[in-house]
Amino acid sequence: MSCNDNKAITQDESAKLSVDFEKYQLENGLEVILHQDKSDPIVSLAIQYGVGSNREVTGRTGFAHLFEHMLFQESENVPQDQFFKTIQDVGGTLNGGTWKDGTVYYEVVPKNAMETVMWLESDRMGFLINTVTQAAFTNQQEVVQNEKRQRVDNNPYGHTRYVIDKSLYPEGHPYNWQVIGELEDLQNATVEDVKEFYDKFYGPNNATLVLAGDFDTAEAKKLIEKYFGEIKRRQEVEPLKPQRVTLAETKRLYHEDNFATAPQLTMVWPTLEQYTDDAYALDVLEEILSEGKKAPLYKVLVKGKDLTSRTTAYNSSNELAGDFRISITANNGVDLDAIEAGINESFALFEKEGITDSDIERVKAGLETQFYNGISSVLGKSFQLANYNVFAGDPGFITQDIENIKKVSKEDVQRVYDTYIKGKPYVMTSFVPKGQLELIAENSEKANVVEEEIKENVAVEVEEAVTEIVKTPSKFDRSLQPAPGESPALNIPEMWTQTLSNGMKVSGIQQDEIPVATFSLVIEGGHLMDNMEKNGVANLMTDILMEGTANKTPEQLEEEIALLGASINMYTTRESIVIRGNTLTRNLKKTMDLVAEILLEPRWDEAELARVKTKTINNIERSDANPNAVASRVYDKILYGEDHIFSYPTSGTVESVKAIAMEDLKEFYNNNFSPSISTFQIVGKVDKNAVLTNLKSLEERWPAKEVSIPEYPVANTRDKASLYFVDIPNSKQSVINIGYVAIPRTDADFYPLKVMNYKLGGSFSGNLNLILREEKGYTYGARTNFSGSKIPGTFTASSSVRTNTTGESVEIFRDQINKYKEGISKEDLDFTKNALIKSNARRFETQSSLLGMLQEINQYNLADNYIEDEETIVRNMTLEEHKALANKYLDASKMAYVVVGDAETQFAQFKNMGFDEVKLVDKNAEEVKLENVKM
Numbered sequence: 025m026s027c028n029d030n031k032a033i034t035q036d037e038s039a040k041l042s043v044d045f046e047k048y049q050l051e052n053g054l055e056v057i058l059h060q061d062k063s064d065p066i067v068s069l070a071i072q073y074g075v076g077s078n079r080e081v082t083g084r085t086g087f088a089h090l091f092e093h094m095l096f097q098e099s100e101n102v103p104q105d106q107f108f109k110t111i112q113d114v115g116g117t118l119n120g121g122t123w124k125d126g127t128v129y130y131e132v133v134p135k136n137a138m139e140t141v142m143w144l145e146s147d148r149m150g151f152l153i154n155t156v157t158q159a160a161f162t163n164q165q166e167v168v169q170n171e172k173r174q175r176v177d178n179n180p181y182g183h184t185r186y187v188i189d190k191s192l193y194p195e196g197h198p199y200n201w202q203v204i205g206e207l208e209d210l211q212n213a214t215v216e217d218v219k220e221f222y223d224k225f226y227g228p229n230n231a232t233l234v235l236a237g238d239f240d241t242a243e244a245k246k247l248i249e250k251y252f253g254e255i256k257r258r259q260e261v262e263p264l265k266p267q268r269v270t271l272a273e274t275k276r277l278y279h280e281d282n283f284a285t286a287p288q289l290t291m292v293w294p295t296l297e298q299y300t301d302d303a304y305a306l307d308v309l310e311e312i313l314s315e316g317k318k319a320p321l322y323k324v325l326v327k328g329k330d331l332t333s334r335t336t337a338y339n340s341s342n343e344l345a346g347d348f349r350i351s352i353t354a355n356n357g358v359d360l361d362a363i364e365a366g367i368n369e370s371f372a373l374f375e376k377e378g379i380t381d382s383d384i385e386r387v388k389a390g391l392e393t394q395f396y397n398g399i400s401s402v403l404g405k406s407f408q409l410a411n412y413n414v415f416a417g418d419p420g421f422i423t424q425d426i427e428n429i430k431k432v433s434k435e436d437v438q439r440v441y442d443t444y445i446k447g448k449p450y451v452m453t454s455f456v457p458k459g460q461l462e463l464i465a466e467n468s469e470k471a472n473v474v475e476e477e478i479k480e481n482v483a484v485e486v487e488e489a490v491t492e493i494v495k496t497p498s499k500f501d502r503s504l505q506p507a508p509g510e511s512p513a514l515n516i517p518e519m520w521t522q523t524l525s526n527g528m529k530v531s532g533i534q535q536d537e538i539p540v541a542t543f544s545l546v547i548e549g550g551h552l553m554d555n556m557e558k559n560g561v562a563n564l565m566t567d568i569l570m571e572g573t574a575n576k577t578p579e580q581l582e583e584e585i586a587l588l589g590a591s592i593n594m595y596t597t598r599e600s601i602v603i604r605g606n607t608l609t610r611n612l613k614k615t616m617d618l619v620a621e622i623l624l625e626p627r628w629d630e631a632e633l634a635r636v637k638t639k640t641i642n643n644i645e646r647s648d649a650n651p652n653a654v655a656s657r658v659y660d661k662i663l664y665g666e667d668h669i670f671s672y673p674t675s676g677t678v679e680s681v682k683a684i685a686m687e688d689l690k691e692f693y694n695n696n697f698s699p700s701i702s703t704f705q706i707v708g709k710v711d712k713n714a715v716l717t718n719l720k721s722l723e724e725r726w727p728a729k730e731v732s733i734p735e736y737p738v739a740n741t742r743d744k745a746s747l748y749f750v751d752i753p754n755s756k757q758s759v760i761n762i763g764y765v766a767i768p769r770t771d772a773d774f775y776p777l778k779v780m781n782y783k784l785g786g787s788f789s790g791n792l793n794l795i796l797r798e799e800k801g802y803t804y805g806a807r808t809n810f811s812g813s814k815i816p817g818t819f820t821a822s823s824s825v826r827t828n829t830t831g832e833s834v835e836i837f838r839d840q841i842n843k844y845k846e847g848i849s850k851e852d853l854d855f856t857k858n859a860l861i862k863s864n865a866r867r868f869e870t871q872s873s874l875l876g877m878l879q880e881i882n883q884y885n886l887a888d889n890y891i892e893d894e895e896t897i898v899r900n901m902t903l904e905e906h907k908a909l910a911n912k913y914l915d916a917s918k919m920a921y922v923v924v925g926d927a928e929t930q931f932a933q934f935k936n937m938g939f940d941e942v943k944l945v946d947k948n949a950e951e952v953k954l955e956n957v958k959m
Contacts, residue, residue, distance in 0.1 A: 045409055045419055046241070052257050053229025056248055057409045057419050059236040061402050063537050064869045065512035067237030069141045070130040070406035071149070072414050074261060075225035077205070078124050078198035078344060086168065086205015087213065087221050089122040093164040094218060095129065096120070100151040100495050101502040102144060104160070105798055108788045113855055114140055114508050115862020122203055125343040126414060132403050134865035135238045136509035142251040143506050149231070150255030151502065153222050154494045161215050166801025166826075169211070170757070172204045174804050174824050177475075177756040180283040180649040181353075181455050187471040188292050188349075191275045191451045197267060198344060207474065227258025234410045236402040254499055266297045267344045271449035277471040278454040278464040282754050283649045286642065287456040287463045288353045289363040295339065295346035295444050299416060303341035304428050305436040306348055306444070310337040311387045312379060312437065313370070314350070316586065317579040320370040320377070321350070326635065329366055331358050333639030343415055348444060355638065356645055360454045360465040371446070379434040382583075389589040391429055393608055396538040400870050475754075512865045514895060517874060519881075519888055520712045524719065527728040528699035531878045532706045532715050535871060541612050541708030542871040545603040545619065546879060548701040549733050550596050551674045553692065558684055559669075560676020561692045564636060566594035566601055568689055571632035574625040578632055581622070590615045592622065596674055599813055600883075601697075609709045613718045620722045626693065633686055640681050644673070651752055652824070654947050655759040655924040658750055661949035662920050663765050663818060668736045670815070700728040705878035707871040738816050740765040742918045744940035747834075750947060751927035758830040758925030762837050763820040766913060769812040769884060773909065775894050777810045779901055780909040782856045784808050784844050785821060789855070792821065792840055800836075802829040808841075810913075814884070819913065827926055831933040834921060841916040847907040860898045864891060 045059045077088050098104040111118045116133030118141075129148075131141040176182040186202055193200040233252065235244055271294060296302055314321045314337035321335035336351045352363050399405050409419040416425075453471065454464035521531045550562050570592075572578035585592050590607035592615070603623065607615040647653040657673055664671040676684075699722075706715055742764045767774055778786070785792040785808030796806040803825045811817035821841065825833040868874055880886065887893065923930070927944060934942045946952050 047413070047419060050228065050249065050253050052253065052255055053227070054252055054255075055232045055413060057232065057234045057413060058241060058244060059234065059405055059409060060239065060241065061236055061405065062238050064402070065135045065238050065515070065865050066132060066402060066869065067135050067138045067141075067235060067239050068130060068132045068402040068406045069138075069145060070128055070234045070236075070403070070410050071145055072126055072128040072232045072234075072410040073226060074230045074414055075127055076123055076125040077201065077203045078264060079225060080198070080201065080205075082196060082201070083209060084213070084217060085201040085209045086203075087217065088127055089203055089205065090164065090168050090210065090213060091218060091221055091226075092120045092122045092127050092129075093168055094156060094161065095148045095152065097160045097164065098155050099147040100154055100493055101147050105789075105794060107144060107148075109855065110140065110144060110505070112787060112789055112859040115511070115859065115865055116141070117863075117866070124199060124203060128407070128410065130403060130406065132866060134508075134512050134862055136511055138235075138239055138244070139247055139506040140508055142247050143502070145233075146251035146255065147502060149226065149228060149252065151496045151498070153219055154496065156215055156218055156222075158215055161213075161218060163798065163801045165210055165213065167797055167804060168204065169207065170802065170824075170826055171804040172207065172210075173756040173826065176202075176204065178283065178651060178824070180281055180285070180646065181288050182283070183279060183281075183471075183473045184288070184290055184351075184453055184455060187277055187279060187453050187473065188290065188347075188451055190472070191277060192271070192292055192294060192347060193269055193345070197269065198264070199342070224259045225261060227261075228252060228255050229257045230261045232410045232413045234406040234413075236406045236409070250500070264344055268296050269294045269345055271451070274449045275451045276454075276465060276468040277452070278456065278461070278468040279471045279473050280458050280461065281455045282458055282475075283752075284455055284457045285645050285649045286353055286356050287358060287360050287363075287454065287460065288351065289360045289367075289465060290349060290351040290453045290455075291364075291367065292347050292349040292451045293444055293448055295341060295348050297343060297345055298341040299425070299428075300341070301428070301436070302440050302443070303339070303346060305432050305440040306339040306341065306346070307429070308384065308387050308432050309437050309441055310339045310348070312383050313337045313374060316582050318383070318583065320374040321352075321367065324370040324373060325352060325363070325366045329362070330635075330638065331355060331362055331366055333635065333642050353642075353646075355642060357463070359463050360456070364452070364465050374441070375446075379437050381434065384432070384434050384437070386583060386586045388430065388432075389587050390591075391426065391589070393540060393589040393591075393606065395426065396540045396608075397606065400538055400540075402869070511862050514864055514892060515868070516889055516891060517868050519878065522712070522716060524699065524723040526699040526723055526726055528702045528704055528723070528726075529882060530704045530706075530715065530719065531882060532710075532712060533874050533878065534709070534711055535707055535874065536709045539609045539709050540606065540871065541609050541706055541710050542606045542875050543604070543704065543706040543708075544875055544879060545623075545702060545704050546883070547601045547697060548599065549696050549731070550600040551598045552669060552734055552736070553696050554669060554672070554676075556669065556672060557680070558688055559672045559680045560640065560674075561684055561688050562601060563596040563675050564633075564640065564681070564684060565689055565692055566596045567636040567640070568628070568633055569622055569626055570594055571629055571636065572627035573621045574627055575621070576627075578627075578629070581618070584618060585615075588614055588618075592619060594622075598670060598674060599815070612710060612714070616718045617721065620725065623697070623722070624725055628686055628690065630686060633689070637681055637684070640675055641678050644675055644678050644681070648947055651755060651757070651759045651924045654750055654752070655761050655922055658748065658924070658945060658947065658949045659761040659763075659820075659920070659922045662746075662748060662922065663763070664738060668738055669734075670736070670738075696731055698729045698731045699726050701731050701733070703879070703882040705875050705882065707874040707878070736815065738765055740816075740918075742920065745917050745919060745921065745938075747921045747923065747934045747937070747939040747942045748945050748949070749927055749931045749934065749943070750922070750924040750945055751931070752924055753926055753928065755827055755924070755926045757824045758827055758833075758923055758930060759822075759824050760830075760834060760837065761820055761822050761922040762834070762916075762919050763818050764919050765816050766810055766819045767812055768814055768816045770814055771812070773913075774810065774812055775897055776901065776905070776909055777913060779856060779860060779898050780906050780913075781808055781810055782860065783848055783852045784840070787859065791844070792823075792837065795836055795840065796823060796825065796833060800829070802826055802833055827930060830923060830925055830930045831937065834923065834934075835937065838916045841914050845907070845910045845914055847903060847910070850903060853901070853903055853906060857898050857901070861895050864895065867891070
C-alpha cells in the first residue's frame with residue numbers, strides 16, 4: 025500500500041489496445057473493461073476509484089490514503105488480516121495505491137483463482153463499513169504515520185514537496201496538501217469520518233473494474249454480475265473541473281534539513297492539466313532541458329561550472345492542474361545563488377541554440393519502446409485501461425494519447441517554454457544542511473515546516489465491546505470463500521544456449537508477445553576484483569565506459585542510443601559488472617553494435633572521469649544522510665570484517681575514489697574483462713540464429729584471456745549478541761538490521777531456508793510484520809531474508825520503526841526469532857507451500873523476470889528446470905524439517921543488532937536488555953566515546 029504525489033499510472037502509449045478490449049456498465053454504474061491475454065495462465069483484477077487526495081478538504085487531509093489502508097483490514101465476509109493471506113495462499117500478489125487524483129486496488133493471480141479476487145474486491149466495495157472498528161482504525165493511523173516518517177520525515181529533502189505545494193496552490197485548492205496528509209489531520213481523524221468518506225466515494229458508480237489476462241469472457245461476465253451487480257449505488261460523485269493556478273510574484277523559501285548533506289535548489293512554475301496540447305509539449309521540454317549531455321542544464325551546471333553532477337526537470341500535469349519543476353542537488357558546499365544563476369544561464373543557452381528536429385526525434389524515439397514495456401504485463405494493461413477510462417472517459421484514448429505525443433513539434437515546445445517558463449514567476453526552495461544557512465539563495469524566507477516531536481511511547485488502549493458484525497443482505501452466502509479450480513501446471517519457457525568460440529555462454533528465450541528485446545551481458549568479478557587500497561575502481565569502470573567510445577564523444581554515443589529508442593546501462597555488483605539493454609527488435613543489430621563498441625573501444629576521457637568521480641563522491645557523501653544506507657554499510661562492516669571486500673561499499677569511499685586514476689581503470693579493464701568469465705542473456709521477439717548473428721562482431725573481436733577471481737573466505741564466527749548503535753540526531757524512526765553471516769546460494773540448504781523463512785518474515789503475512797505493523801502499528805513493514813551468492817550471504821531481519829518504539833521492537837524481533845524455533849503449525853506450512861508453488865504461474869510473465877531466471881541459471885550453473893526442483897523441495901517439506909532448519913540457522917543469541925537512530929533518547933535502554941555487549945559506533949562502524957554524543 026502506498027501513496028504517490030505524482031500520477032500513479034504512467035501515460036505509456038499504444039495503438040493496439042484500442043481494439044483489444046470490451047467495455048460495458050452494470051446497472052449500479054460500475055464500469056467494466058475486459059481485456060483478454062492468453063500468453064500466461066494468470067489474470068489481473070484492478071479497481072480504480074475516482075477519489076484521491078483531491079477530494080479531501082482542509083483539516084481532513086490524508087483520508088484517501090488512510091482509507092486505502094483500511095480496505096486491507098477486513099470486511100463482513102473476510103476476516104481480519106486475511107486479504108493478503110488469501111491472495112498469497114492462491115499464489116497471487118496484491119496491493120493498492122493512492123495519488124492526487126485516484127486510488128487503485130489490484131490483484132494478480134493464477135487464472136484458477138479469478139473468482140477468489142472477485143469475492144474479495146466485491147466484499148470490500150459493498151460489504152465493508154460495518155467492520156470498521158476503532159481498534160483497527162487506530163492501528164492503521166499509526167501505520168500511515170510511520171509511512172510518512174519513513175518516506176518524508178526521515179529522508180533528506182523529504183519536506184520539499186510540502187513546501188512547494190503550500191506555496192504554489194492556494195489554501196483550499198485540492199493540491200495544496202500532501203497525499204499522505206498532515207500529521208495533525210491523521211491523528212485527529214475519526215471512525216465516523218471514515219464511514220462518511222466510504223459512503224461518498226466508494227460506490228460502484230465511482231469505480232472502473234478492469235479484468236485482464238487468460239479468462240473465458242462469458243464466465244467472467246457472469247461472475248462480475250454475481251459479485252458486483254447487487255452492490256447498491258451510493259452518492260453521486262460529480263467530476264472535478266480543472267483548477268489551474270497562477271503566481272503574481274516569485275516566492276523564495278528555505279529550510280534547514282536535518283538529513284541533507286548537500287544543498288538543493290528547486291524551481292517550480294504553474295502549468296496546466298493533463299491531456300492538453302501544452303501538457304504534451306511540456307513533457308518534451310523537460311527532456312530537452314535536462315536529459316542527456318546535449319541538455320542546456322547539463323552543459324552549464326555540470327560540464328561548464330561543475331556545480332552539480334545531475335540535473336532534473338519534470339512536468340507534472342494532473343487531473344486539475346500542473347507544475348513544471350527543475351531540481352538541482354548541488355555539490356557539497358555550493359552556494360545556491362550559483363545554482364540559480366546557472367539555471368538562468370541554461371535558459372539563455374536554450375533560447376540561443378533553439379530546438380532542432382533531431383532533438384524532437386531523440387525524445388520521441390523512446391516512446392514506442394516505452395509503450396511496449398508498459399504493456400508487457402497484464403497488470404500494466406489493467407492500469408492503462410483503467411487510467412484512460414477514469415480520466416479521459418474512454419480506455420480507447422490510449423490511441424489518441426500516443427498520437428498526441430507524436431505530433432508535438434519543436435514550435436510547440438518553444439511555445440510552452442515562452443508561455444509557462446520564460447520570465448514567469450515561480451516558487452523556489454533552498455534546502456540546506458543544518459547549520460549551513462549561508463548556502464541559501466538570497467532573499468529567501470523561512471518555510472513553515474512542522475517537525476514532529478516524538479515523545480515517550482504510550483500504548484493506546486481501545487476498549488470495544490465484542491459484537492457480532494451486522495451483515496449486509498446478499499443474494500447468496502458471501503461467507504463461503506470460492507474454491508479455486510485446478511492450479512495451472514508449471515510451464516517453464518523453452519530456452520536455448522550456445523557457447524561462442526571465444527568462450528562466452530549465450531542463453532535466450534524467444535517471447536513473441538511484444539516486438540522488444542531485453543538483454544544483459546554479465547562479466548564475473550565486479551567488486552570482488554577491487555583493491556582494498558583503491559576500492560571503487562570496478563564501480564567507476566561501469567560509468568567511464570558509458571562516457572563515449574574511441575570514435576564517439578559522450579554526447580554522440582548518448583544520441584545514437586536515444587535515436588534507436590534503446591537503453592544501454594552498466595552497473596557494478598559485488599560479484600559482477602553488468603551491461604543491460606532494452607530495444608525494439610528491429611533495432612537489435614544496431615544496439616548490439618553499440619554494445620560491442622562500448623565494451624571494446626573505451627574512450628578513456630580524463631575530463632569525463634573527473635565528472636564521474638565527482639558524481640560518485642556526491643553519492644557517497646549523500647548516503648551518509650540516508651539512515652538505511654548507513655545501517656547497511658555498518659551492518660556489512662561488522663558481519664564481514666575488515667579483511668573481506670564485502671565490508672567495503674561497492675562505490676568506494678570518498679578518499680579511495682579521489683585516489684583513483686585513469687591508469688587504475690585501464691589496468692582493471694585489461695586484467696579483468698574477458699568473455700571467458702562472461703555470459704549473455706536475451707529475451708524477446710528474436711530467435712536463436714538472429715541473436716548469434718548479431719553477436720558475431722563481439723565474438724570475433726573479443727578474445728578470451730585467463731582471469732582469476734579472488735576468493736575471500738567467510739564464516740559465521742559470531743559467539744555473542746552485540747548491539748551497535750549509530751547516532752543520527754532527531755531521527756523520527758530507527759532503522760534496525762539484525763543478523764549474521766549464513767550460507768551461500770550454492771549450499772543445498774539455501775532454497776529450503778527460503779521456504780523455512782517465509783512465515784517468519786518472508787512476506788506481508790510473516791509473523792514479524794503482523795506483529796510490528798498490523799498489531800502494534802510501530803512500522804510500515806518488517807521483513808526477514810536469507811541472501812547469498814557463491815559467497816555466503818546473511819540472514820537479516822529488518823525494519824524502520826517509530827523512534828519511541830525502538831527498544832520494544834528489537835525485543836520483539838529477538839523473541840519472535842527464538843519462538844520460531846519451536847516450530848510452526850500445519851496450517852502455516854500449508855500456506856507457505858501454496859504461496860510459493862502456486863505463485864510460479866506468475867513467474868514467467870515479463871521479459872525482466874525471464875532474463876533474471878537466465879542470469880541465475882548461468883551464474884550458478886543450474887539446470888534449466890531448477891524451478892521444478894524448487895517446487896519439489898517446497899512440496900516435500902515436513903514440519904520436522906522446517907523446525908530443524910530453524911534451529912540450525914536461527915540463533916538470536918549470536919546475532920549482530922544494528923540500530924540507526926536518535927542516541928540521546930534511545931541508546932541507554934539497551935544497556936539493560938541482556939546483550940553481551942552494547943556499543944555506540946559511527947557511520948563507519950568505528951566505536952565512539954559516549955562523551956562525544958549528546959545524551
